[in-house]
Amino acid sequence: MLQTPTKPEILLIVPNSIGLYVTPEQFEALALANRDLRLERTATGELIVNPPTGWETGERNWNLSGELYLWWRSAGEPGKAFDSSTGFILQNGATRSPDASWVSRQRWDALTPAQKGTFPHICPDFVVELRSTSDTLSDLQAKMREYMENGALLGWLLNPKQRQVEIYRPGQNVEVLENPVELSGEDILPGFILNLNKLWV
Numbered sequence: 001m002l003q004t005p006t007k008p009e010i011l012l013i014v015p016n017s018i019g020l021y022v023t024p025e026q027f028e029a030l031a032l033a034n035r036d037l038r039l040e041r042t043a044t045g046e047l048i049v050n051p052p053t054g055w056e057t058g059e060r061n062w063n064l065s066g067e068l069y070l071w072w073r074s075a076g077e078p079g080k081a082f083d084s085s086t087g088f089i090l091q092n093g094a095t096r097s098p099d100a101s102w103v104s105r106q107r108w109d110a111l112t113p114a115q116k117g118t119f120p121h122i123c124p125d126f127v128v129e130l131r132s133t134s135d136t137l138s139d140l141q142a143k144m145r146e147y148m149e150n151g152a153l154l155g156w157l158l159n160p161k162q163r164q165v166e167i168y169r170p171g172q173n174v175e176v177l178e179n180p181v182e183l184s185g186e187d188i189l190p191g192f193i194l195n196l197n198k199l200w201v
Contacts, residue, residue: 021045027095028118043092057132060160063198064100064130071192079105087119090150095119098127123151126188131159144168154188163200
């Protein structure tokens, strides 16, 4: 069992051979009580606790979010852009937190106030996962496929150590780029160009 530091009640977690499992309500309470942790929940309810990043990954995340923000601002603030601290409840029930993401204005405005709760019930149109040294590539690839299956239109899996990028699009084979200089947001994020030199350093 886990006890949150800000609430007296005890949240019961059912352990099994794979890990710790929580209900959506338990997950939300844990996330609110542990804002400095990056928590995720799989479609089957398994709790995933992501440790704080090292300085290199933190710097890359900062650069990534900054570039997305600059595009968003210069493009007239289309839709909603988010950093790695934002969790989204996907259609399959998982709660995921991409390292950077964007939701179109049309899809965001279609959500009800309840769906825009603590964790919005939507899969972003655009998602980015940035691999750190503690990340397993196969786990990140599974997350990227999950995003595509739940409504994402474009996804980038960035692997700085190998200077490799995997581009995900729904219904298409994954495109693998070796040591690219930049990436295009294509017609999903018109005009967004990510210069990868700062992320590869």
